[in-house]
Amino acid sequence: MRRTLGVKAIRVYIPELLKEVDSSIERDENPSILVKKIVRRSPGRENLPEIELVFKGSRHLEDLRYYSKDPSTWITWGEIYLSPRQALKLAQALIEAVLAKPQREIINLVDVYG
Secondary structure, eight states, X not given: OEEEEEOSEEXXXXXXXTEEEEEEGGGTOOOEEEEEEEEEEOTTSOXXXXXXXXXXXXXXXXXXXXXXXXXXXXXXXXXXXXXXXXXXXXXXXXXXXXXXXXXXXXXXXXXXXX
């Protein structure tokens, strides 16, 4: 199961660099989220399915601005903006992903090579 859904904006903060990565419809960057179900294979462990949310679309880098609290103390580091309709579509896609068969398996290389 793979489904791409449009969103209003995606923003990821990198406070250590005083930067943020932005993708928004205002800049015609077509931000979206790919929802997919995978199985991560790990030697010696049970192979459990996972739901993966992947950010897609063009993006740009900006300096962090408009903050009053020291960014090094922030506990949040990103957000996704959705309209109510987009939120409903995301919820439906997540339910479909949970019920679907995984499309592919991923080997967890950390477990393979230690």
